[in-house]
Amino acid sequence: MGPVVTVLLGFVLGAMVGAALALVLAWGHRARVRMAEPPPVVDPEVPEVLDAFRQPVVVAGPHDELLYANAPARTIGLVRGTRIGIAEVLEAVRAARRTGEGADREVMLGAADDAPSRQLQVRIRPLAREAVLVVGDDRSALIRVDESKRDLVANISHELKTPVGALQVLAETVQEAADEPEAVRHFAGRMLVESTRLGELVQQIIELGRLQSDDPLGDAAPVDIDEIVQTAAGRAREACQARRISFSIAGDEGLRVIGDRHQLRVALSNLVENAISYSDPGARVAVTVRDVDEDGDRWVDIAVTDNGIGIGEEDQERIFERFYRVDYARSRENGGTGLGLSIVKHVAVAHGGGIRLWSRPGRGSTFTMRLPALVDPVEHNDGTGHDDMVGRGDGAGRREEVA
Structure with missing residues (x-):
């Protein structure tokens, strides 16, 4: 190997070593920069605090990654997978990170034909180390x-x-x-x-x-279902006698619920009055009370049944709307206002229950109001140690002719 070749090889090797050394030094410098400015993280205490918020809350990192998102943010659609799911909000987050200035946005969610629209007010605020805070406020309920x-x-x-x-x-x-x-x-x-x-x-x-x-559960008290049924029967007696309608009470006795006595009286009386009004003379109306155990949950079902004119399928979906009447002429004749069933549904839902309807034209209708049962565990006196439930009806099969 000649002297010239040796010099050239030494020059090439020296250049390669120098380049490698430069790369190592540059990597070390970047590593020191990263160590000096770590990526943003969320302190362990922050999720515990933000999880208590009902509003959707998101913290986005410098690359739009999610550092934190609470359950409402995912439920409402503000977050999809590992990213912010609303393009308009994502663009505002990037702008806030770039400019260091916050912004407020009004966005619509779920505006498709098969989903109710939601109006979300979103506040975007930049944080340290290029993180961005997003807080939403669902104003749909107020609207x-x-x-x-x-x-x-x-x-x-x-x-x-x-x-x-x-x-x-x-x-x-x-x-x-x-x-x-x-x-x-x-x-x-x-x-x-x-x-x-x-x-x-x-x-x-x-x-x-x-x-x-009013919130019926804000000042709730135990309510005796037997008393509610007897009150509705007393109010219906005169109308039943005038129209020659037989009225009876059947089912379980001794059941109780928690709620507002006045509201429950109004709801059941409305169901009974409706059944009488839409039945022909000589028809039958019955109130049946049942203690229901469904998947470990205890309910009280109060069913009002008639063999009157019935309700068509096209009307059943709207029957609980305010002022909706199936037979307007008959409703006017009987003094109906179209508010009775709307009140029933409101009372049932406000008490944590619901209302169901079965009906066929010409065969009658059954409206069933379901309410959460009031149950108190007490020990049997027979020494078995098993729990029983106060409020379980022991009068199954009873029947009482009222009118």
């Missing part, structure tokens, strides 16, 4: 309440116009027929019917407003 109030006011205005207009026309007719006693008596009777209907409508509107503003 629905406002819409419901507007609809209720519109419905009330429409419903009140009918009896008020009828009273005005009847009053004018009576005035014109002042010299005809028979006509005056006839139209005065019609005025009495319309004024009674108007009073009932106003009373149920007040009742619905009170139910929507």
Whole structure:
């Protein structure tokens, strides 16, 4: 190997070693920079605090990765997988990281035809080390309440116009027929019917407003279902006798629930009155109370059954809407307001239960109000040590003819 080749090889090897040394030094410098400025992390205490928030909360890292996301953020759709799931919010997060300035956004979620829309107010705030905080506020419930109030006011205005207009026309007719006693008596009777209907409508509107503003479980107390059923039966007795309708009570006795006694009386009375109103003379109406154990949960089912005109499938989906009437002419004849079943559903749901309907045209209907049973574990006196439940009906199969 000649001297020139030796010099060239030495030069090449020296350059390679120098380059490798430079790379090592550069890597060491970057490593020291990373050690000096670690990537953002979320302190262990932070999730414990933020998990208590009902609002969706997200902390995004410098590469849009999720450092933290609570359950509401995933439930509502603010987070999808490992990234922020709303393009508009993600763009605002990147802008906040880039500019160091926060932003507020109003975004719509679930606006598809098969899903209710949600309006989400989102606050984006930059944090240290390029992390970004995102806090959402679901305003959908407030918007629905406002819409419901507007609809209720519109419905009330429409419903009140009918009896008020009828009273005005009847009053004018009576005035014109002042010299005809028979006509005056006839139209005065019609005025009495319309004024009674108007009073009932106003009373149920007040009742619905009170139910929507009260929390039945806020000041809850044990309620005896037997007492609720007997009260509804007492109110129905006169109407049953007038229409020759047989009314009976059957099922379990001694059951209790927790809630508001007045609301439950109103709900059951509405179901019974509906059954009587939509049954022909000579029909049967029955209230059946059952103690139900379903998957370890205890319920009280109160069913009101009639063999009246029944309800078609097309009407069953809307029957619990405010002011909805299956047979408008018959409802007006019986003084129905279209609010009774809406009140029943509101009471049942507010008590943690629900309402079910079975009906066939010409065969009758069964409305079943389900409420959580009040149960108290007590020890048997027979020394077995097994638990029994206070409130379990021991009168299965009882039957009481009321009217």
